[in-house]
Amino acid sequence: MEKEQEDQLASLLSVLPPVEFCCVYGSSLHPNNADKSSMVDYILGVSDPLKWHTENLEMNPDHYASWMVQLKGAKLITQVADEIGVGVHFNPFVTWKDKMFKYGVVRMDDLIRDLLNWEKFYLSGRLQKPVHILVDNLDIGNLNSVNLRAAISAALLLSPSKFSEEHLYAKICSLSYMGDLRMLFAEDKNKVKKIVQGQFGLFRIMYKPFLDEYATKDLLRFSSSGGHQLNFSQDCGLSAASSLVSRLPPTVRSEMGLKLGETRQINESGIVLNNYFQRTCYTGGFDVF
Numbered sequence: 001m002e003k004e005q006e007d008q009l010a011s012l013l014s015v016l017p018p019v020e021f022c023c024v025y026g027s028s029l030h031p032n033n034a035d036k037s038s039m040v041d042y043i044l045g046v047s048d049p050l051k052w053h054t055e056n057l058e059m060n061p062d063h064y065a066s067w068m069v070q071l072k073g074a075k076l077i078t079q080v081a082d083e084i085g086v087g088v089h090f091n092p093f094v095t096w097k098d099k100m101f102k103y104g105v106v107r108m109d110d111l112i113r114d115l116l117n118w119e120k121f122y123l124s125g126r127l128q129k130p131v132h133i134l135v136d137n138l139d140i141g142n143l144n145s146v147n148l149r150a151a152i153s154a155a156l157l158l159s160p161s162k163f164s165e166e167h168l169y170a171k172i173c174s175l176s177y178m179g180d181l182r183m184l185f186a187e188d189k190n191k192v193k194k195i196v197q198g199q200f201g202l203f204r205i206m207y208k209p210f211l212d213e214y215a216t217k218d219l220l221r222f223s224s225s226g227g228h229q230l231n232f233s234q235d236c237g238l239s240a241a242s243s244l245v246s247r248l249p250p251t252v253r254s255e256m257g258l259k260l261g262e263t264r265q266i267n268e269s270g271i272v273l274n275n276y277f278q279r280t281c282y283t284g285g286f287d288v289f
Contacts, residue, residue, distance in 0.1 A: 077089050
């Protein structure tokens with residue numbers, strides 16, 4: 001991303017209270033996005049949401065729904081996010097300097113736990129797709145490597161023995177949408193395909209270190225398709241499945257009731273993983289299914 005564009009994206013932060021983490025996601029990262037009127041999406045990580053919203057209500061009351069401001073303000077906003085939502089409060093349709101923004105505010109501890117454990121599988125799913133980090137005081141970008149490694153492991157467990165590079169990124173992208181009723185009704189059914197095709201180069205940059213790592217460990221093999229994409233093949237045996245499962249978050253492994261090394265439980269792990277994401281897996285893939 002060019003510095004001028006990055007500075008424009010970061011300019012919103014000048015009218016908000018300080019944050020520990022900030023990333024931009026969505027269509028604004030699309031290399032061919034020519035729609036300058038589209039909303040720019042942010043995730044903001046803060047140490048104390050109650051304190052942050054209290055300050056922001058003083059600075060930018062128009063960013064919030066009027067009923068929230070009139071009732072209990074910052075306390076209500078934080079409670080709704082923590083007790084009803086997924087720990088994130090969003091302010092959409094914020095207009096500043098003739099542009100429209102949406103920003104979600106999350107407690108840093110919650111963000112870190114979701115990246116490492118997939119507790120909510122909301123922001124962790126968001127950060128499995130391309131983002132551009134603007135502020136990172138706690139090295140979330142590096143910590144997210146745990147989340148990305150888990151995502152590619154889950155995608156491989158849910159894939160057949162041979163597949164394309166686009167298939168892999170689409171499988172990763174679809175993890176956070178599995179079981180989402182919006183994808184059945186309100187959302188564009190081609191959303192995942194559009195995301196991957198629109199940001200293909202960003203997905204490749206994002207996941208190349210992990211693809212190289214898995215190739216070194218003989219879990220994955222590359223071949224050229226003759227075009228701009230790679231084709232992959234993978235070992236679908238129990239040993240490979242065990243290795244991939246070991247890279248999943250503790251909460252997922254715990255739900256599987258899995259103790260690595262026991263063949264019976266390895267055989268059942270694919271079924272439980274599939275149920276975890278609420279979607280039928282491909283046939284012809286791992287022996288664990």
